[in-house]
Amino acid sequence: MITISKQYQFDFSYPSNSIPEWSTRVDRWYQLDAFSYGLTEGYWRWKNTSTNLVSPDFIILISRTASNASDLAFVESNCTSAHRFAHTLPNVRLAPLLEVMHWKGPTLCLQMSTDYLERALREAYDLPDKYHRKWVITVEPKAWEINGNSVHLFSACFFELLTK
């Protein structure tokens, strides 16, 4: 039997005005894009507010809008910013999170637009029993304006599925 044993949502704006508590664990944390920052900060808050948060055996990252927003940020640098280009792959946003977690293991970055959360949870649900504890993670833009000064709002969601 598999259940969603934990879930956590972190809504955030980016850039952030404060130095994250995990900043010493991530090389050049200030160069992270919104998605990488949000996943790492979200995890940090989840860990600090959740009892018995145990590292997973498998992570699925859902990427509904791929890295579109980060791609655009690279173009806005006249395609010269190396650190912005480095974030133009959706799976890359997991890297600082895993660094902070001191975790390594299997991950899949899946791209789904329709029913993306339901389908990703289904993928996790169907994983073999050897992956006892699965995480499904998503981080998506909620409000964005190109070449503007709007508030950039994002939402990161974490789900833990447990095989009992």
Add this chain to the structure above:
Amino acid sequence: MSLSLLGYSASNAAGITVDEFWGALKQGTPLKDPDLHFCPWPVGRNFSTAQERINYHLHKNWESISSDLIDEVRGAGSIGVILATTKGIHEDFIWNATPNSITKDFLSPILSRFIAETQLAVAHSTVVSNACASTHSAIFLADLWIASGKVSHCIILSCDQIGKFVLDGFKSLGALTANYAQPFGKERTGLQLGDGTAIIVLSRPQPGKLNIENISIVTEGTSVTRPAIHGEGLKQACLDVLNNNLIVDLIIAHGTGTILNDRVESLVLGKLFPNKTPITCTKWAIGHTLGASGAMDLVAGAEALIRQDTFSIATTTEPDPSFPNYFLCGSNANSSSDLRRILITSLGFGGINAALTLTMRHQ
């Protein structure tokens, strides 16, 4: 795990067919037009959109799959299709982005269109975007689907097209060489990029077919663009697939030609294979095809097993003297009469490491 590799096709800078690809590897034909840093294929043909370009490549590859195999797939109980790519039709979006388009999924429509146009009765489909290890990751997922009984056959569409965006990006990283890529070479200075599309057809184990024996993905938290300095994740991925059997007849390494990638691979493979198992790679001939690169290496490995033949890294005449490995370099690749097991590695941005073992036929 165990999967049968039923069939495959590949198009890349070396040509439209697997034979042309193998011919370039054997003849030592390096990627053309090195001054361009990448080779779009087919040369001289223009497409109105990147989506049209990818669609063209996928259909050409599908047409190259044997009709008997297509009939088998169509008659299968349940089919899975996985698109493995990094940037896909990215160029269509990025230069004309609007506030609405930023939240749009540009990759799933490629998959949907392929399924609709081939009229396959697909039970499960998705897009895997695990950087340059996307194909290995897609095979990993296909194995999960097939092992669980979700599907009996799985088709992997591996493709990446190089455009201005990707080219500018790799330039910004300083990762491109000004000349031919020389993987593992003493004089290596970086990589070349290349268009690539491949289709791989997998199933439950079948007698008489090539066998993907094991596959592993290990993602670790490292700097975004470089593997862990000591290659812990890559070592773990290799150990997972070797499964206590360190006998491998050939290694097809990721071998990008960048300083750090090659150093980490050399270090890990040197520790795992002190007996100096021969190492080769393909990117010197076709460029780095990003999300499709694992498929190109799988196709090269399958051809090596079928032909009982190896190929060298033709652009590398002198390996880095600090590397302890035995590289097939220059013209020193000799035909082998006893290739049975090949290790194929892949590394990607975001700390992804992947490995698979490909063996001769199921009995």
